[in-house]
Amino acid sequence: MTTSFPGGATLAEAQAFLDRYPDVQAIDIILTDCHGIGRGKTIRRHELESLFASGRGLPASMFAQDVAGDDVEGTGLVLEDGGGDLRCWPLAGTLGFLPATGRGLVLISMFNPDGSGFAAEPRHALLRQVKRAEALGFAPMGALEVEFYLVDRERDGNGRMQPARYPLTGRRSGNTNTMSVDELDEMSPFFDAVYEGAAALDLPLEALISEYACGQYELTIRYRDLMRAADDVILAKRLLRSTARRFGMEACFMAKPFGQMAGSGMHLHLSLADEGGANLFADPAEGALSPLMLQAIGGVRGTIGETMAVLAPFQNSWRRFASVNYSPGNDAWGVENRTVALRVPSGSGKARHFEHRVAGVDANPYLVAAVTLGGALDGIGAGADPGPATLGNAYENAPAHSLPRDWLGAIERLEGSDFARRVLGEPLHRGFVAIKKAEYMRMALEVSEAEWALYGFSV
Incomplete structure (x- = not known):
């Protein structure tokens, strides 16, 4: 037995x-x-x-x-x-x-x-939301995309971190190289080892691209049940870190490691299936979006402001929103629009889902999935209206909503959130807030070299 x-x-x-x-x-x-x-x-x-x-x-x-x-x-x-x-x-x-x-x-x-x-473990918070969904007849499905940088162990002439050399050629590029296949080829010995490791771990890594900055990459992971999707991110980051070290470089999962370059996100794709596996977010008719999915989007929209400390959990996380290139610091939604927080990708109506684009790759995937699924279920329960889809550039014309403007404001919003307390549970909510407050004070007392350079002998 x-x-x-x-x-x-x-x-x-x-x-x-x-x-x-x-x-x-x-x-x-x-x-x-x-x-x-x-x-x-x-x-x-x-x-x-x-x-x-x-x-x-x-x-x-x-x-x-x-x-x-x-x-x-x-x-x-x-x-x-x-x-x-x-x-x-x-x-x-x-x-x-x-x-x-x-x-x-x-x-x-x-x-x-x-x-x-x-109760204080984040994975159990997600598991409680999954069980809540299952009790309603829903099977949560998802995948999380992982963006990251590969950086050199050696600093540049100014003492700053720099993108890694390509293991195939030894070159170092200073170009953005977005979606360059040649860049992937020059980095291929490393990524070949990553895919070999993924096969041994039964980790379903899929497409790889060079992202919107020198040394930045994105790996997608196969869509499957949400609990395993969150586990996949933990395994993928472990795999990337361990493999990078053997190639003389480091995998960096800071949300904004380089101030003038693109930030790194962790986009969550989410849908609900029925007990037989059919997608409940599928389009009911040509050109029509699922009312159930729209209610879920409405619920998540209503909770983004309260959960920003989960989605952007560190001081560095907030640098990602200072430059808005594909880093939406809003709660707008739209169809095939990468400037919104909640994007409905184009494609087959049978595979319809939405993508939560706010979280940084530095966030805990279990917590990101828990607050997203929890908000979606609340929205479905309340029949929430997501409002009109945002058209065009949401950085410029998204509806004005009250989101935290900085890390401390986000921590305070999370602390006072009944939604977060309910979804995370009292022990985890209390502990997470306490930890974030302590980290905030730790960083608030740290005087950076940039401050010395700008203010030290000028003011």
């Missing part, structure tokens, strides 16, 4: 992995924190079956850490329980081999002693 455990994985998965990879001696076990950062351990081969059969204890205070890994007291998760461990279990379908490291890896999730999900 096959026995599954709280994460849905079975002991047979571990045994099949060990049989398939007899030379693998270590496995990274990865718990995703509030920032989307992987925390955990590297275990030895002989420990893998025990992990699947009995779980592994890790401190719940990992969800109380800021992005630097320092505890934040205001989360209520540091020593309130005495600092004890909770049990983490492998997630079904995420155990795989990463050729770049020569190790296995598996995603894990934290559970309470009664088998319920630990």
